[in-house]
Amino acid sequence: MDSNHTKSATLLINSLGGGGAENVCVNVANGLAKRGWDITLVVMHSNDEAYTDRVSSKVNIIELGVNNSRYAFFPLKRFIQQEKPKVFLVFTYELSVILVLLRYFTRHKYKIISRNINNLSSMRFLKKQTNLWSRVVTTPLIDLFYPKSDHVINQCKAMEEDILQVYPALQGKTSVIYNPVAQHIEDYAKKNDLDNIIKQDYFLCVGRLEKQKAFHFAIEAFAKVVNLYPYMRLKLVGQGVLNDSLKKLAMDLNVFDNIDFVGFKTDVIPYYTKAKATILTSLFEGFPNVLVESITLGTPVIAFDCPSGPREIIQNGVNGYLVKYLDVQSLSKYMIKTIKNNDFIISKVKDSLEFNKTENIITAFAEKLNNDY
Numbered sequence: 001m002d003s004n005h006t007k008s009a010t011l012l013i014n015s016l017g018g019g020g021a022e023n024v025c026v027n028v029a030n031g032l033a034k035r036g037w038d039i040t041l042v043v044m045h046s047n048d049e050a051y052t053d054r055v056s057s058k059v060n061i062i063e064l065g066v067n068n069s070r071y072a073f074f075p076l077k078r079f080i081q082q083e084k085p086k087v088f089l090v091f092t093y094e095l096s097v098i099l100v101l102l103r104y105f106t107r108h109k110y111k112i113i114s115r116n117i118n119n120l121s122s123m124r125f126l127k128k129q130t131n132l133w134s135r136v137v138t139t140p141l142i143d144l145f146y147p148k149s150d151h152v153i154n155q156c157k158a159m160e161e162d163i164l165q166v167y168p169a170l171q172g173k174t175s176v177i178y179n180p181v182a183q184h185i186e187d188y189a190k191k192n193d194l195d196n197i198i199k200q201d202y203f204l205c206v207g208r209l210e211k212q213k214a215f216h217f218a219i220e221a222f223a224k225v226v227n228l229y230p231y232m233r234l235k236l237v238g239q240g241v242l243n244d245s246l247k248k249l250a251m252d253l254n255v256f257d258n259i260d261f262v263g264f265k266t267d268v269i270p271y272y273t274k275a276k277a278t279i280l281t282s283l284f285e286g287f288p289n290v291l292v293e294s295i296t297l298g299t300p301v302i303a304f305d306c307p308s309g310p311r312e313i314i315q316n317g318v319n320g321y322l323v324k325y326l327d328v329q330s331l332s333k334y335m336i337k338t339i340k341n342n343d344f345i346i347s348k349v350k351d352s353l354e355f356n357k358t359e360n361i362i363t364a365f366a367e368k369l370n371n372d373y
Contacts, residue, residue: 017048209240
């Protein structure tokens with residue numbers, strides 16, 4: 001797999017289904033391959049192939065054929081013994097743990113660069129409340145073995161501060177690399193005159209319909225908006241276990257006819273570009289790609305000041321509004337303000353972020369993967 005002349009790395013993730021981590025994984029794989037790296041992308045399964053067609057032909061995809069990371073130990077063991085990879089970039093906590101264990105069992109030397117994918121303390125609290133397997137098995141294993149990664153890359157400064165509080169043993173072994181904006185979104189923003197796109201009368205939510213994203217807050221705030229502006233709409237792009245309960249809430253609040261439950265879409269660009277604003281109501285985040293994507297496409301954002309990410313992205317009054325955490329009244333106030341005043345200038349919104357340019361991010365990942373730890 002490796003040679004004296006070609007740099008190589010193995011990226012490891014559950015699947016290429018639609019999601020923020022998957023999007024970043026594909027961007028990094030493609031970016032490194034474009035620079036001449038020998039990149040192998042290992043996935044557990046191909047059940048969710050939303051992003052498969054975005055993977056460069058220069059990237060070698062290997063499927064382990066298991067439906068869950070808990071069954072990945074032996075397939076990964078065979079892969080390591082056959083391919084003898086030198087460095088892994090890992091996109092889930094569980095797979096990082098398995099790699100640490102396999103390093104003991106196989107005696108094969110490789111670096112483990114783990115990418116922290118969420119606000120860890122918030123995620124642990126939520127999972128302990130709702131998931132027995134996580135409480136009894138997964139979390140104790142992560143606590144024991146995840147800090148034995150050679151390095152942990154965090155998506156923002158707040159995430160780094162959080163993980164060091166959870167795992168002080170990682171002190172000196174962490175860094176921050178902001179998420180790159182998806183390449184196809186960056187390309188679209190460069191090639192199209194976003195100033196000529198006419199905004200339509202709707203707000204947008206993008207993400208999994210699950211507890212963490214807390215879209216019920218968006219619906220509650222939107223109900224207050226509709227009282228004043230009955231022509232306004234809310235579009236929810238995503239799918240998940242809360243689909244039915246969110247629809248019931250919309251009916252209970254008499255706004256069901258104003259809400260479009262769009263489902264999952266591989267191409268969200270048309271929804272971003274025409275929205276008045278993109279709304280984020282998450283209980284917590286790692287680094288919300290939705291905000292970066294929306295801003296890159298010239299659409300302002302309105303987001304709860306949740307842990308972590310929005311505070312490092314939003315410039316109040318320039319590319320959006322940062323709202324008091326879980327405050328539905330404030331959220332509706334800023335949604336109404338956006339409708340009434342229309343203060344945002346598309347060109348200033350899309351030019352407000354510099355830290356997430358793809359080339360800079362790929363360079364940062366390349367440096368980490370090429371270092372000796």
